[in-house]
Amino acid sequence: MSFRFSHVLHLFFILSFSFSILAHNEQDPTTKIMEDFSGYPIHEPQFSASTSFSVDTENLQLQIDELSRYSDTPAPSVTRILYSEKDVLARRFIKNIMASSGLSVREDAVGNIFGRWDGREPELTAVATGSHIDAIPYSGKYDGVVGVLGAIEAINVLRRSDFKPKRALEVIMFTSEEPTRFGISCLGSRLLAGNDALANALKGTVDGQSISFFDAARSAGYATDQDDLSSVFLKKGSYSAFIELHIEQGPLLEDEGIPIGVITAIAAPASIKVDFEGNGGHAGAVLMPYRNDAGLAAAELALAVEKHVLESGSIDTVGTIGILELHPGAINSIPSKSHLEIDTRDIDEKRRNSVIEKIHQSAITIAKNRNVTLSEFKIVNQDPPALSDASIVKAMEAASKELNLNHKLMISRAYHDSLFMARVSPMGMIFIPCYKGYSHKPEEFSTTGDIANGVKVLALTLAKLSLA
Numbered sequence: 001m002s003f004r005f006s007h008v009l010h011l012f013f014i015l016s017f018s019f020s021i022l023a024h025n026e027q028d029p030t031t032k033i034m035e036d037f038s039g040y041p042i043h044e045p046q047f048s049a050s051t052s053f054s055v056d057t058e059n060l061q062l063q064i065d066e067l068s069r070y071s072d073t074p075a076p077s078v079t080r081i082l083y084s085e086k087d088v089l090a091r092r093f094i095k096n097i098m099a100s101s102g103l104s105v106r107e108d109a110v111g112n113i114f115g116r117w118d119g120r121e122p123e124l125t126a127v128a129t130g131s132h133i134d135a136i137p138y139s140g141k142y143d144g145v146v147g148v149l150g151a152i153e154a155i156n157v158l159r160r161s162d163f164k165p166k167r168a169l170e171v172i173m174f175t176s177e178e179p180t181r182f183g184i185s186c187l188g189s190r191l192l193a194g195n196d197a198l199a200n201a202l203k204g205t206v207d208g209q210s211i212s213f214f215d216a217a218r219s220a221g222y223a224t225d226q227d228d229l230s231s232v233f234l235k236k237g238s239y240s241a242f243i244e245l246h247i248e249q250g251p252l253l254e255d256e257g258i259p260i261g262v263i264t265a266i267a268a269p270a271s272i273k274v275d276f277e278g279n280g281g282h283a284g285a286v287l288m289p290y291r292n293d294a295g296l297a298a299a300e301l302a303l304a305v306e307k308h309v310l311e312s313g314s315i316d317t318v319g320t321i322g323i324l325e326l327h328p329g330a331i332n333s334i335p336s337k338s339h340l341e342i343d344t345r346d347i348d349e350k351r352r353n354s355v356i357e358k359i360h361q362s363a364i365t366i367a368k369n370r371n372v373t374l375s376e377f378k379i380v381n382q383d384p385p386a387l388s389d390a391s392i393v394k395a396m397e398a399a400s401k402e403l404n405l406n407h408k409l410m411i412s413r414a415y416h417d418s419l420f421m422a423r424v425s426p427m428g429m430i431f432i433p434c435y436k437g438y439s440h441k442p443e444e445f446s447t448t449g450d451i452a453n454g455v456k457v458l459a460l461t462l463a464k465l466s467l468a
């Protein structure tokens with residue numbers, strides 16, 4: 001995808017003078033020669049996009065606050081679980097805002113919501129942006145939300161600037177980015193990327209209350225044809241670009257005082273479930289030489305994970321044991337079963353996979369040495385990393401510069417719907433600072449100013465890519 005400088009100039013004219021883009025579609029050859037000769041553009045913008053772009057920060061904040069009230073836990077925490085009553089109400093809220101921003105709204109079989117602003121050239125593929133609004137228990141109101149409500153506001157910004165898209169612009173609200181209900185993260189975007197295995201697996205998937213995925217989806221008005229989710233799949237190349245605006249969920253931008261993060265890559269996540277089984281027994285009666293303690297096997301494996309991650313030699317390799325359960329879980333009982341869940345990530349897929357292999361070898365060795373059974377070693381998911389598309393990175397950087405906003409190239413260590421959208425579309429992400437890097441808790445916060453900056457960069461990037 002190429003982006004021509006002439007288009008930027010055109011955009012400035014549209015924004016500055018509300019000229020019709022049609023009238024300025026081809027650059028005057030004389031101007032081109034003069035520019036080549038002087039080395040400077042003849043059409044210096046009269047004022048930058050930053051002065052013509054007005055984000056309605058007050059209304060956007062009101063919307064963010066109102067959306068946060070569709071929650072199953074009291075404010076300031078937000079809990080919004082897939083296909084729950086609050087989720088359905090929140091979806092209605094989003095669709096109403098999309099419609100009142102002049103977008104035509106459609107939904108697919110799992111409830112991915114699309115709001116479309118048609119372009120001048122309907123045969124061209126659209127440029128898309130979006131994120132999610134589901135929220136894990138007791139989390140905050142900005143994660144994902146900024147990339148949905150902020151994206152709709154970016155459309156409003158462009159409308160107020162009299163911008164006319166050449167390629168259609170679409171805002172997508174993805175279904176279930178968080179794995180809370182069915183244990184599958186980025187459910188909507190994984191399906192959009194055309195995942196037959198997932199579509200099949202969902203037929204047998206139930207939540208913690210044994211409610212099937214399809215029953216839950218139907219209760220929310222989706223998946224009426226329960227045998228087939230292939231209608232959700234997008235063909236590769238369905239969009240010419242996809243950009244997601246998101247809070248950083250880390251402290252770097254705030255620490256460095258930089259308002260915009262331009263994402264060059266999303267780290268490759270993997271998760272593993274491990275079970276050990278031993279004989280258990282009474283904590284007093286069974287003497288140490290006669291034990292095979294499943295709990296100690298888990299503890300040893302947890303430390304082995306840390307060792308293998310550190311030995312990769314790269315700061316980008318990380319590993320976490322966020323779940324460690326012992327059975328029967330009594331102080332006077334030797335654990336007869338242990339269950340660990342390991343999350344490991346890297347921007348280098350090969351390096352991450354070699355860490356996974358070492359963890360597996362350690363699990364086998366530990367089981368042997370401790371005379372316990374390794375009853376499960378299951379790699380739940382092992383996703384490749386995604387690289388941002390070079391032309392989208394260029395457009396995001398150019399937009400930041402034109403808006404006089406400092407930016408920093410960075411890696412997303414958390415993963416997002418963008419990781420999966422990258423399989424069907426060139427992808428890019430924009431990060432904004434969040435307070436102390438807090439996320440997934442009620443203290444999660446971004447200032448209206450930081451959100452407005454993100455919305456402006458998104459708006460200008462969408463405009464550039466729409467004209468490309």
Ligand SMILES: [Zn+2]
Binds near residue numbers: 143144177246416
């Ligand atoms: Zn998110």
